[in-house]
Amino acid sequence: xxxxxxxxxxxxSGRVFALLRAFDPAHxxxxxxxxxxxxxxxxxxxxxxxxxxxxxxxxxRDEDGYYRIGLLLWELGxxxxxxxxxxEVALPFLQDLYEATRENxxxxxxxxxxxxxxxxxxxxxxxxxxxxxxxxxPLHSTGVGKALLAHAEPEVIQSYVERNLVRHTxxxxxxxxxLLRELRTTVTRGYALTNExxxxxxxxxxVPIPAEAGEPAGAIGVVVHSARxxxxxxxxxxxxxxDGIARRLREDTDGPAPGAVxxxxxxxxx
Amino acid sequence: xxxxxxxxxxxxSGRVFALLRAFDPAHxxxxxxxxxxxxxxxxxxxxxxxxxxxxxxxxxRDEDGYYRIGLLLWELGxxxxxxxxxxEVALPFLQDLYEATRENxxxxxxxxxxxxxxxxxxxxxxxxxxxxxxxxxPLHSTGVGKALLAHAEPEVIQSYVERNLVRHTxxxxxxxxxLLRELRTTVTRGYALTNExxxxxxxxxxVPIPAEAGEPAGAIGVVVHSARxxxxxxxxxxxxxxDGIARRLREDTDGPAPGAVxxxxxxxxx
Numbered sequence: 001x002x003x004x005x006x007x008x009x010x011x012x013s014g015r016v017f018a019l020l021r022a023f024d025p026a027h028x029x030x031x032x033x034x035x036x037x038x039x040x041x042x043x044x045x046x047x048x049x050x051x052x053x054x055x056x057x058x059x060x061r062d063e064d065g066y067y068r069i070g071l072l073l074w075e076l077g078x079x080x081x082x083x084x085x086x087x088e089v090a091l092p093f094l095q096d097l098y099e100a101t102r103e104n105x106x107x108x109x110x111x112x113x114x115x116x117x118x119x120x121x122x123x124x125x126x127x128x129x130x131x132x133x134x135x136x137x138p139l140h141s142t143g144v145g146k147a148l149l150a151h152a153e154p155e156v157i158q159s160y161v162e163r164n165l166v167r168h169t170x171x172x173x174x175x176x177x178x179l180l181r182e183l184r185t186t187v188t189r190g191y192a193l194t195n196e197x198x199x200x201x202x203x204x205x206x207v208p209i210p211a212e213a214g215e216p217a218g219a220i221g222v223v224v225h226s227a228r229x230x231x232x233x234x235x236x237x238x239x240x241x242x243d244g245i246a247r248r249l250r251e252d253t254d255g256p257a258p259g260a261v262x263x264x265x266x267x268x269x270x
Numbered sequence: 271x272x273x274x275x276x277x278x279x280x281x282x283s284g285r286v287f288a289l290l291r292a293f294d295p296a297h298x299x300x301x302x303x304x305x306x307x308x309x310x311x312x313x314x315x316x317x318x319x320x321x322x323x324x325x326x327x328x329x330x331r332d333e334d335g336y337y338r339i340g341l342l343l344w345e346l347g348x349x350x351x352x353x354x355x356x357x358e359v360a361l362p363f364l365q366d367l368y369e370a371t372r373e374n375x376x377x378x379x380x381x382x383x384x385x386x387x388x389x390x391x392x393x394x395x396x397x398x399x400x401x402x403x404x405x406x407x408p409l410h411s412t413g414v415g416k417a418l419l420a421h422a423e424p425e426v427i428q429s430y431v432e433r434n435l436v437r438h439t440x441x442x443x444x445x446x447x448x449l450l451r452e453l454r455t456t457v458t459r460g461y462a463l464t465n466e467x468x469x470x471x472x473x474x475x476x477v478p479i480p481a482e483a484g485e486p487a488g489a490i491g492v493v494v495h496s497a498r499x500x501x502x503x504x505x506x507x508x509x510x511x512x513d514g515i516a517r518r519l520r521e522d523t524d525g526p527a528p529g530a531v532x533x534x535x536x537x538x539x540x
Contacts, residue, residue: 012282013322020346028349052283060351069349071381076290077347078404079298079339081330088402092394099369111341124362132358134348 015041019049025135029066087119089248093241094121100237104129104223108144113160115145127202127225140165140179141172143204143221146192150183151208151216157183171196191235196226205231209242217249285311289319295405299336357389359518363511364391370507374399374493378414380422383430385415397472397495410435410449411442413474413491416462420453421478421486427453441466461505466496475501479512487519
């Protein structure tokens with residue numbers, strides 16, 4: 001959990017971030033004891049720092065005494081490029097896609113070995129998915145992940161396939177050679193497909209968002225019920241949206257490069 | 271800028287948050303010098319802490335050497351209730367509204383004396399607005415703001431109208447008695463209207479999202495070009511969306527109360 005600056009005896013700011021990093025999509029609420037354990041801090045230290053964080057509204061406390069991420073961090077986070085620039089530029093195009101399909105629309109960037117979900121649109125009748133804003137999912141078992149990985153630098157791809165590839169369903173591609181072939185196919189045909197590789201009953205199609213140079217700026221994908229899947233039919237709409245986003249990102253003058261952060265390998269402590 | 275714990279000589283976590291709070295929607299990128307000034311910290315202190323924040327990915331540095339809020343804070347912020355619960359529950363209803371209107375759709379909560387914008391949907395052809403995710407706008411000059419203020423506790427309303435009410439256009443209601451009458455009308459008819467009170471050429475209609483008890487959980491509004499305004503026509507769709515969101519929030523078992531944080535008065539330092 002804690003990064004290399006998050007151990008006891010390290011800097012105060014390191015301990016603060018060890019506490020904050022104790023929260024993740026699977027752990028959005030924590031008791032003080034859980035917080036201290038996950039941050040590897042003595043309870044007294046955690047208690048003192050958590051009080052300061054609560055005062056700053058970086059954390060807030062439930063009526064039940066559990067802690068959650070507070071409003072200040074949401075406000076600050078909304079200023080990050082991935083939100084204020086990338087997501088904001090993409091959103092109208094994602095809405096068009098949603099209207100055309102009524103399915104789950106995903107926007108993701110590659111961050112290390114993860115597909116990080118930056119936006120998700122879904123309607124009342126879309127198939128439920130495990131992705132949420134801020135979720136990290138594997139690159140080999142998701143549509144947006146495959147689209148991102150297929151267009152990553154060769155050394156990223158090589159390091160990725162050399163890892164132990166987690167099997168999520170019996171259809172997940174975990175064999176190195178097969179994944180490499182799948183990624184080459186993805187590049188050749190210009191879009192990625194998954195068929196129940198992350199969740200049984202769901203399949204997806206995704207395309208990269210072209211960047212001026214180097215890796216894609218991100219990827220967009222549609223996740224549908226396997227039963228009602230005619231995925232290649234969705235590709236022209238997906239491509240139009242990806243091209244529109246890429247064009248708007250080029251026109252945007254607010255500093256260089258979009259939200260994607262290509263640190264490699266994964267950042268320590270996550 | 272800096273809260274009461276952000277002054278030099280105060281706790282390290284206070285200084286960390288003084289640096290982070292230097293960023294806001296009007297200042298999404300800052301040089302090190304600007305950061306130190308806005309946080310009221312000596313340059314050397316700022317430099318050392320900013321290095322730690324960059325290492326944690328709480329801040330990131332532009333190719334131009336400017337600092338921005340980093341990916342970690344976006345990820346953490348997405349776990350805040352206002353995003354993971356309130357916004358996520360509301361989004362499908364906001365999309366319905368967008369499709370029905372093709373205009374700007376806003377979701378906001380009251381935080382102190384501000385309307386805090388939690389979501390904004392807008393299409394390629396919607397009228398441009400100054401609101402963005404995480405923006406704070408006044409309660410007396412915005413549609414969602416009036417809807418929130420009109421249904422706030424009497425002492426909140428009283429304290430609000432006793433302040434100096436900023437005039438944004440020649441149509442902004444800045445006279446106390448007139449604003450109080452406007453708020454009573456808003457409660458009586460069940461929706462709020464603005465007519466070029468925030469931005470010339472734009473008008474809006476908004477309704478509160480009912481809560482089980484006390485203040486509304488938030489408000490949703492539509493902002494349109496004044497020229498094409500038939501705002502009361504939009505009220506039935508707005509109300510259906512607000513009721514749908516309220517129902518889903520009640521069903522949601524993930525802890526109590528939605529994202530709205532009703533600290534009062536405004537939190538120090540912002």
